[in-house]
Amino acid sequence: MLNKFKGLLIEEEGQGMTEYGLVLGLIAVAVVGALALLREQIIEMYDGVVNIVTNRENTP
Numbered sequence: 001m002l003n004k005f006k007g008l009l010i011e012e013e014g015q016g017m018t019e020y021g022l023v024l025g026l027i028a029v030a031v032v033g034a035l036a037l038l039r040e041q042i043i044e045m046y047d048g049v050v051n052i053v054t055n056r057e058n059t060p
Contacts, residue, residue, distance in 0.1 A: 035042070
């Protein structure tokens with residue numbers, strides 16, 4: 001019985017998936033932070049593209 005408990009503590013099979021999950025979570029937080037910081041620039045760029053497309057459709 002003691003050997004089974006030792007095996008559970010030493011076993012490292014699921015550890016790789018946990019590490020991938022943590023890295024993925026960290027990347028997600030970084031992306032959300034970057035989007036929050038660049039919000040105004042992204043909105044301006046999107047509005048510029050919309051204006052270009054709208055004006056192109058209206059000109060013959």
